[in-house]
Amino acid sequence: MNKSVSGLLKWSAQIIADQPDLSYQAPALEARLMLEHVIQKNHAWMITNAEEQLSQDTVEHFEALLKQRINGKPLAFILGKQSFxxxxxxxxxxxxxxxxxxxxxxxxxxxxxxxxxxxxxxxxxxxxxxxxxxxxxxxxxxxxxxxxxxxxxxxxxxxxxxxxxxxxxxxxxxxxxxxxxxxxxxxxxxxxxxxxxxxxxxxxxxxxxxxxxxxxxxxxxxxxxxxxxxxxxxxxxxxxxxxxxxxxxxxxxxxxxxxxxxxxxxxxxxxxxxxxxxxxxxxxxxx
Incomplete structure (x- = not known):
């Protein structure tokens, strides 16, 4: 797996896209929101630093959230927040x-x-x-x-x-x-x-x-x-x-x-x- 920002986003978005039973499925957006949550950086930073390599701890944290999502847990509960x-x-x-x-x-x-x-x-x-x-x-x-x-x-x-x-x-x-x-x-x-x-x-x-x-x-x-x-x-x-x-x-x-x-x-x-x-x-x- 490519552990860069862009590589992790692409990989995880494909995994989300392959889950037909998720009630809310915008793969690229969901992947980005979860990674932003893990690394505490905004979208602009992720674009600018797309090729930055992420630490193993960061990758494992992100993978844990991704696992929760593909098991059906709502994205809002994973992130702890919701726009309204x-x-x-x-x-x-x-x-x-x-x-x-x-x-x-x-x-x-x-x-x-x-x-x-x-x-x-x-x-x-x-x-x-x-x-x-x-x-x-x-x-x-x-x-x-x-x-x-x-x-x-x-x-x-x-x-x-x-x-x-x-x-x-x-x-x-x-x-x-x-x-x-x-x-x-x-x-x-x-x-x-x-x-x-x-x-x-x-x-x-x-x-x-x-x-x-x-x-x-x-x-x-x-x-x-x-x-x-x-x-x-x-x-x-x-x-x-x-x-x-x-x-x-x-x-x-x-x-x-x-x-x-x-x-x-x-x-x-x-x-x-x-x-x-x-x-x-x-x-x-x-x-």
Whole structure:
């Protein structure tokens, strides 16, 4: 094996390309990102020093990461970070990896003319991705973020510090943190909850094999958590407040029915970049 920068990149990119089951496969890019992570140099340095010979320790470290990748471990978990929106976020196996589909939810929120001091709740925040982007885009908003997993709350707080925003993070099983207070109300509740059917073969494919099942599956039809959120959110929404939900691309009609059954109005949907319905949102009034 050629142990130069260019030689190692070419060799490893071919190995990645030969793995048809990897869920994200851009061989040259993946190889470069892993090598940058190992040697702590940027792309420009690697171009300029393409023929530099790497030490045996460096090669072995890189090979260990490559082995993890060809065994299916998500690149984000190998690198410990993921780009999302225009941010960099730390990621850990206790949470889902932030994906571009969720940017669709954020875009739908930002298209609305919410006022300054809007009170926002991000349910199941995970890495904090949604809450942090909303805080970046609207510094005057008062944003709370909750997650059932304590490690996820710690991670979201860490990402908020990394991206220099203020969000209030709490450990909470959906709304449980707020259940003892009678006067907590929000103008906007957002959630990317579990929405995959519990027996879906999708759960055994690609990156999902390495992500927490509790953040993915939600009952036989994938809607158990969404039903709960729609029903319970009514206790925590101001009049004319909005509920935004990310969901599977074939669930929007059933979700609209559930929203109607619970008195929500102005139900609308938004398509993702693949032209699939990925977000449903609605307005709430108490009477």
């Amino acid at each position: 929106w225009d941010l960099e976020l730390f990621v850990e196996p206790c949470t889902l990896i932030p994906r571009q589909d969720t940017e669709t939810l954020i875009e739908a929120v930002l298209e609305h003319d919410f006022p300054d001091k809007t009170k926002v709740l991000d349910l199941g925040t995970g890495t904090g991705a949604i809450a942090i982007v909303l805080a970046k885009e609207n510094p005057s908003w008062e944003i709370s973020a909750v997650d059932k997993i304590v490690d996820a709350v710690v991670l979201a707080e860490k990402n908020a510090v990394l991206n220099k925003v203020k969000i209030d993070c709490h450990q909470s099983d959906w709304f449980s943190f707020f259940s003892k207070s009678n006067n907590i109300r929000f103008d906007l509740i957002v959630a990317n909850p579990p929405y995959v059917e519990s027996n879906s073969p999708y759960l055994q494919q690609g990156d999902l094999r390495f992500e927490p099942m509790s953040a993915l599956a939600s009952g036989a039809d994938g809607l158990d958590d969404i039903r709960y959120i729609i029903e319970t959110a009514q206790q925590y929404l101001n009049d004319d407040a909005f509920l935004f939900l990310e969901h599977g691309h074939e669930q929007h009609l059933r979700i609209a029915e559930i929203l109607l059954d619970h008195g929500y109005t102005n139900i609308q949907h938004r398509h993702d970049y693949g032209k699939k319905v990925r977000v449903t949102y609605a307005k709430f009034r108490s009477n």
